[in-house]
Amino acid sequence: GAGVSQSPRYKVAKRGQDVALRCDPISGHVSLFWYQQALGQGPEFLTYFQNEAQLDKSGLPSDRFFAERPEGSVSTLKIQRTQQEDSAVYLCASGPTGSGTDTQYFGPGTRLTVL
Amino acid sequence: SQKIExxxxxxxxxxxxTATLTCNYTNYSPAYLQWYRQDPGRGPVFLLLIRENEKEKRKERLKVTFDTTLKQSLFHITASQPADSATYLCALGALLSGGYNKLIFGAGTRLAVHP
Structure with missing residues (x-):
């Protein structure tokens, strides 16, 4: 079956532009996570959805970052007024049950470069 | 603050x-620990999970140990092959009140296996 997909794979934005990153989780998966991965670092948690409910957004760096999952499947991470420090790979992961030790299945990521 | 090395x-x-990779952590009491493999340009792929009450876990050529007293996990790959070359990420999991797992990742160790 299909894994987690993300689009676009690469995005170049000028400073100040808004961007929207899309995540298509594995069909039927309850959990959805967004992570930010800087070069040479591990992924850092941004936000978590259980179905359509955003249960944790404690990792979002600023109010310029916004995520949604309105129908409990596809999710969008939006970054407004992008800054150079937003340049990173944004990873999406989904999990089947939403339970504590769910395996997280990661997408390939979107590499965002802000000029 | 919490730190993973x-x-x-x-x-x-x-x-x-045999390749042996180390994960040390401080100021944290994880309910479990996971190891992921990440290849360039791809998202992490789950390998193994070990819970706080388990000392050792094996899967094919992989072995993970978890010492909550030393606050350390060791990840072993026996009979290593060039195809094992990748970055290996350690991730600590916390079971939070919402019933989901929030992962905190280390920066990863790059393994290169030479013929």
Whole structure:
């Protein structure tokens, strides 16, 4: 079956532009996570959805970052007024049950470069 | 603050030898720990999970140990092959009140297996 997909794979934005990153989780998966991965670092948690409910957004760096999952499947991470420090790979992961030790299945990521 | 340390330098070993990667953590009491593999340009792929009450877990050529007293996990790949070359990420999991797992990742260790 299909894994987690993300689009676009690469995005170049000028400073100040808004961007929207899309995540298509594995069909039927309850959990959805967004992570930010800087070069040479591990992924850092941004936000978590259980179905359509955003249960944790404690990792979002600023109010310029916004995520949604309105129908409990596809999710969008939006970054407004992008800054150079937003340049990173944004990873999406989904999990089947939403339970504590769910395996997280990661997408390939979107590499965002802000000029 | 919570901190996870993995060998920042690449680990170079000869094919057929056992690779041992280390994950140390401080100021944290994880309910479990996971190991992921990440190849360039791809998202992390789950390998193994070990819970706080387990000492050792095996899967094919992989072995993970978890010492909550030392606050350390060791990840072993026996009979290593060039195809095992990748970055290996350690991730600590916390079971939070919402019933989901929030992962905190280390920066990863790059393993290179030479023929």
């Amino acid at each position: 993995q060998n920042s330098e690449a680990l170079n070993i000869q094919e057929g030898k």
